[in-house]
């Protein structure tokens with residue numbers, strides 16, 4: 498195959514499979530004191546359309562940097578990133594990002610319904626519909642994340658877990674193909690966290706999304722994902738790409754007793770602890 502034909506095939510495959518293709522992408526930051534800080538050594542990674550992939554590693558290993566590069570919120574110092582056939586150079590239209598801190602995710606002066614409306618109006622291939630149709634769609638999205646009846650409330654009137662559900666509903670309203678989640682549940686209590694994990698799994702399946710999920714919680718990463726990318730300390734790049742070959746549906750209690758999970762937890766834990 499000629500190079501031109503190979504490139505062409507790669508592009509059409511990219512469109513068809515909606516892959517994230519990271520090719521030697523790395524990031525060095527210029528710190529305020531003028532020193533260069535390694536955010537992430539160059540990494541290469543392909544994520545298939547419809548995959549659920551998590552990124553784990555110690556604090557400062559570059560998890561958020563990797564996600565922000567894919568989200569187009571940072572420019573790589575080296576290498577390239579593509580979402581589908583498009584080279585990332587700013588936030589891709591087909592991707593939505595949910596932050597760790599729900600206080601930053603939502604517009605506090607807008608009602609829950611209007612926060613979701615924002616997602617609807619600024620969505621992927623958004624088309625104008627009447628206000629009544631919009632309201633109907635917003636109510637459906639809120640129902641989907643278990644927040645029926647909160648349309649006219651303000652974010653500050655909701656618990657942290659509920660606010661994160663609003664952020665997810667708003668992201669879904671934008672009809673993304675790719676959902677990027679940066680430690681979205683780290684600030685909520687353990688029980689709400691389990692429920693939110695199951696919500697994300699349901700949404701992933703029902704909407705056929707590709708999910709890239711950053712967490713410091715190895716158990717969470719294994720429970721959710723088909724693949725867990727372990728990063729080396731201090732922006733050192735990829736230590737291991739671990740396949741989680743345990744079928745879905747998974748349930749919180751059974752999954753954690755599965756011998757395959759216990760083996761993988763041991764493997765990933767020792768990689769993270771040993772990734773120095």
Ligand SMILES: Nc1ncnc2c1ncn2[C@@H]1O[C@H](COP(=O)(O)OP(=O)(O)OP(=O)(O)O)[C@@H](O)[C@H]1O
Nearest residue numbers: 526527528534535536555556557558559560561562
């Ligand atoms: N804007 C920035 N300016 C300078 N250095 C930065 C910036 N953002 C990140 N860094 C540095 O890049 C490295 C990787 O940071 P990053 O936030 O990606 O790590 P992380 O694995 O997500 O950490 P955590 O688990 O603590 O959130 C760290 O050393 C961090 O201090």
